[in-house]
Amino acid sequence: MSSLEKQKVCEKSKSKEFIEKISVLQWVLTFLAMGIFCTLFVVYLMFTSLWILSVIYFTWLIMDWDTPEKGGRRFSWVRRWSVWRHFRDYYPIKLVKTAELSPHKNYVLGYHPHGIMCAGAFSNFSTEATNFSVTFPGIRPYLATLAGMFKLPLYREYLMSAGMCPVSKPSLEYILSQNGTGNAVVIVTGGAAESLNCTSGLNQLVLKNRKGFVKLAVEYGADLVPVYSFGENEIFQQVIFEPGSWGRSLQTAFYKYIGFAPCIFKGKGVLLSQWGLLPFPTQIITVVGKPISVQEVKNAPKEVVDHYHKLYMDAVLELFNDYKQECGLTEQHELKII
Secondary structure (H helix, E strand, C coil), rough: CCCCHHHHHHHHHHHHHHHHHHHHHHHHHHHHHHHHHHHHHHHHHCCCCCHHHHHHHHHHHCCEEEEEEHHCCCCCHHCEEEEHHHHHHHHHHEEEEECCCCCCCCEEEEEECCCCCHHHHHHHHHCCCCCCCHHHHCCCEEEEECCHHHHHHCCHHHHHHCEEEECHHHHHHHHCCCCCCCEEEEEECCCHHHHHCCCCCEEEEECCCCCHHHHHHHHHHHHHEEEECCHHCCCEECCCCCCHHHHHHHHHHHHHHCCCCCCCEEEECCCCCCCCCECCCCCEEEECCCCCCCCCCCCCCCHHHHHHHHHHHHHHHHHHHHHHCCCCCCCCCEEEEC
């Protein structure tokens, strides 16, 4: 290869790397601020000559208010945007299938760990970057997230277009009972409690007392499927506040009244690597485990829920141990469930 050809390859590589960084940066900014920006924009239009647009939108919003809790309104072309392929390649993110999921059944997928921003969950279940529909034909994934986000003007449309839904009881029950079969509700079970403790090298899940998603699966006869994303905790460096400290108290209070816990984290920059909002380009491998067959039991007693919850925790541990070495960990790494 001539020096000119090497130079062109190098330039192309740098160009691709920059596009990948911008793709990830827009996602981070969307995650952090797009909801607030959209709300302010619609309100701002009320005080301009385009006020009629806001009036029309808010009128339609009132009529469409319950759509997020009735399966939403996904668009395949949004899930297939080329920007998501660049987003995937930045880390990169990989989806691993261990068993078939039948389109004649419904599923509740528990996603672990939470991490800071659930990058693996978004890429695998809210986009087609990792070819979910090809890997699991006939299955429609619904990534469940904070219900409050679906109350924000315009932002709610963006979330629904990617196939996301509120993590609320009416929303999840509708998908599992009124939307036919082939539905896979993806719930990040650890929530804020897990996100506040996620840090590089720590394999720890908040799961022992998280039984709501199991009860949901039992009441609607949806099979439980464990999902573990190796590398999810490695993409940011978080400042961990000890329990009882003022920082942790503030995070807990924020979660109690607002619905999510703010994390202080560090990434890398777009041009300079010392500090920034970009995640570190660490590979994320999302392994979808084998489904646990669940017998439908309405008003299930505690003993039944506990039985399936125990089966689920055992399956998560087995999944972690079976794939940890293949995904870059050592035999000595252990998964702790609290």
